[in-house]
Amino acid sequence: MAWAKAGTTTxxxxxxxxxxxxxxxxxxxxxxxxxxxxxxxxxxxxxNSDTGSNYAQRNNxxxxxxxxxxxxxxxxxxxxxxxxxxxxxxxxxxxxxxxKLIIADQATVGSTGAGTAPxxxxxxxxWANTSDGIDSIKHTQTSGGGDYVINSNVSALGxx
Amino acid sequence: MxxxxxGNRIRGTNAERTTTTGFNSGSTTSGGWVxxxxxxxxxxxxxxxxxxxxxxRYYQVITSDHGIAGAPxxxxxxxxxxxxxxARRVSxxxxxxxxNTSQAQHNEFSINNTKQNLSxxxxxxxxxxxxxxxxxxxxxxxxxxSVPPxxxxxxxxWANTSDAINRIDYIANAGSFSSGDEIxxxxxxPADTHTTNFWEELIDYTHSGGAAATSTxxxxxxxxxxxxxxxxxxxxxxxxxxxxxxxxxxAEYATRYNQNGGSDATLVNRSDGIHLNVEAASGTATxxxxxxxxxxxxxxxxxxxxxxxxxWTNAGAGVAPxxxxxxxxWANTSTQINQIELNGPASGIPDGTRIxxxxxx
Numbered sequence: 001m002a003w004a005k006a007g008t009t010t011x012x013x014x015x016x017x018x019x020x021x022x023x024x025x026x027x028x029x030x031x032x033x034x035x036x037x038x039x040x041x042x043x044x045x046x047x048n049s050d051t052g053s054n055y056a057q058r059n060n061x062x063x064x065x066x067x068x069x070x071x072x073x074x075x076x077x078x079x080x081x082x083x084x085x086x087x088x089x090x091x092x093x094x095x096x097x098x099x100k101l102i103i104a105d106q107a108t109v110g111s112t113g114a115g116t117a118p119x120x121x122x123x124x125x126x127w128a129n130t131s132d133g134i135d136s137i138k139h140t141q142t143s144g145g146g147d148y149v150i151n152s153n154v155s156a157l158g159x160x
Numbered sequence: 161m162x163x164x165x166x167g168n169r170i171r172g173t174n175a176e177r178t179t180t181t182g183f184n185s186g187s188t189t190s191g192g193w194v195x196x197x198x199x200x201x202x203x204x205x206x207x208x209x210x211x212x213x214x215x216x217r218y219y220q221v222i223t224s225d226h227g228i229a230g231a232p233x234x235x236x237x238x239x240x241x242x243x244x245x246x247a248r249r250v251s252x253x254x255x256x257x258x259x260n261t262s263q264a265q266h267n268e269f270s271i272n273n274t275k276q277n278l279s280x281x282x283x284x285x286x287x288x289x290x291x292x293x294x295x296x297x298x299x300x301x302x303x304x305x306s307v308p309p310x311x312x313x314x315x316x317x318w319a320n321t322s323d324a325i326n327r328i329d330y331i332a333n334a335g336s337f338s339s340g341d342e343i344x345x346x347x348x349x350p351a352d353t354h355t356t357n358f359w360e361e362l363i364d365y366t367h368s369g370g371a372a373a374t375s376t377x378x379x380x381x382x383x384x385x386x387x388x389x390x391x392x393x394x395x396x397x398x399x400x401x402x403x404x405x406x407x408x409x410x411a412e413y414a415t416r417y418n419q420n421g422g423s424d425a426t427l428v429n430r431s432d433g434i435h436l437n438v439e440a441a442s443g444t445a446t447x448x449x450x451x452x453x454x455x456x457x458x459x460x461x462x463x464x465x466x467x468x469x470x471x472w473t474n475a476g477a478g479v480a481p482x483x484x485x486x487x488x489x490w491a492n493t494s495t496q497i498n499q500i501e502l503n504g505p506a507s508g509i510p511d512g513t514r515i516x517x518x519x520x521x
Contacts, residue, residue, distance in 0.1 A: 002357040002518070005191030008350040028389055028516060032218050032348065034284040034292075056477045058420065062249065063257035063313075066421040068480035087284040087292035091467075093391045093449040095512075101391075101449040101469040101481065105282075107292040107315035117247045117259035118292060120315035122421075124469035124483040128476050151286060153217060155350055157192060159361070159516075
């Protein structure tokens with residue numbers, strides 16, 4: 001089947017959370033996330049509201065050295081010192097009996113204006129769940145003090 | 161009368177369904193990427209402009225050209241804005257990031273490239289926010305499989321906070337585009353309900369019958385642009401996993417790859433295909449997932465870009481995944497890709513391996 005809308009949420013006010021619940025449990029998922037920040041923020045997401053230590057990831061920020069995190073309670077964007085907005089494309093393979101693998105590319109606005117270049121990060125991740133399909137994607141601000149503001153969006157396209 | 165479909169099938173896919181009502185109607189697939197506009201060069205244009213764009217929250221843009229004499233930069237503008245309102249960050253061939261600020265355009269390719277290029281762009285388009293732009297590119301660098309392609313990673317922003325994007329210009333800084341060079345603008349919006357998806361499913365293959373060294377998608381209808389995703393549940397030790405096209409066996413492939421942010425490496429004149437470079441230190445990997453874009457014109461080398469996430473050496477959240485980025489080319493200039501093969505070590509392609517291909521002209 002062709003790609004189809006699997007879910008979308010656009011905030012109508014300020015919040016710490018923006019989620020797609022439910023998201024269609026497709027085997028192939030593309031997530032588009034445009035998060036608008038009220039100030040210094042750090043975005044994360046989890047699947048199926050799972051906050052166990054079931055996530056691992058690898059990050060490369062601005063072409064620098066590689067970093068890894070294991071046994072995490074969520075997948076964290078590499079958006080340190082992002083005060084304005086983040087844009088992320090994530091490709092996800094979502095087969096219930098297999099670990100879920102993520103490929104994510106992100107661009108962020110640390111400071112507004114054309115006098116400051118955007119930042120970028122390349123990330124991969126896994127959700128070590130081998131029994132469930134993804135039925136929700138919850139983005140949460142976990143540190144930095146900022147929030148998601150109105151018109152922040154997360155959308156998913158999916159196909160089997 | 162039986163109408164034979166691609167691969168000599170008589171059973172169609174949802175994408176090939178001609179009706180969504182009546183007997184055996186199937187479900188509609190609404191809300192995928194929809195084509196908003198395109199401009200294709202006839203010859204000698206210095207700019208490829210797509211205007212009158214519908215206001216969508218997200219754009220996916222494909223640019224494909226055949227190289228420009230003198231290898232000038234290709235650059236982008238939005239809404240014909242030539243003010244100093246652009247900034248970018250770019251890495252070429254895995255090198256250190258470079259930045260440019262207060263520019264009058266987005267310089268896209270910093271590779272001096274007189275040969276083919278393919279770039280895939282995503283843009284967030286909210287009128288009151290700066291427009292963020294993520295792109296990846298592959299440049300043919302030279303004809304033939306003896307020279308590896310080049311790769312580009314790009315983020316940019318257009319610091320306009322009052323307008324939606326309604327026009328995109330793909331501009332040659334000098335010289336001109338040649339016939340067939342093209343920009344295609346797709347859109348996606350939360351409010352979309354259309355069923356006119358640009359990306360049509362061409363084939364959906366799941367390997368069965370036992371682990372094998374190779375797995376072939378089967379024949380599909382060739383399209384100019386291909387988007388493919390593959391998933392392999394596990395890879396034993398041994399050779400890397402590679403992509404081959406149309407069951408070829410000649411030394412027709414070249415690859416540039418980067419694993420886990422290290423230095424780029426290259427492979428040329430290979431007969432075993434384009435390397436996805438998923439091999440772990442111990443030679444084994446748990447599941448790996450690859451996203452692939454390809455430009456697939458019969459008369460030109462086929463350019464390929466891939467990104468892979470691998471579960472790495474062990475399952476579980478106690479081991480970080482691995483990543484690889486590859487660009488490749490198949491130096492065939494006489495036919496289109498209509499079959500994709502995953503090639504691995506002995507028993508390297510287990511049951512459950514998926515090859516999924518979407519495409520469009």
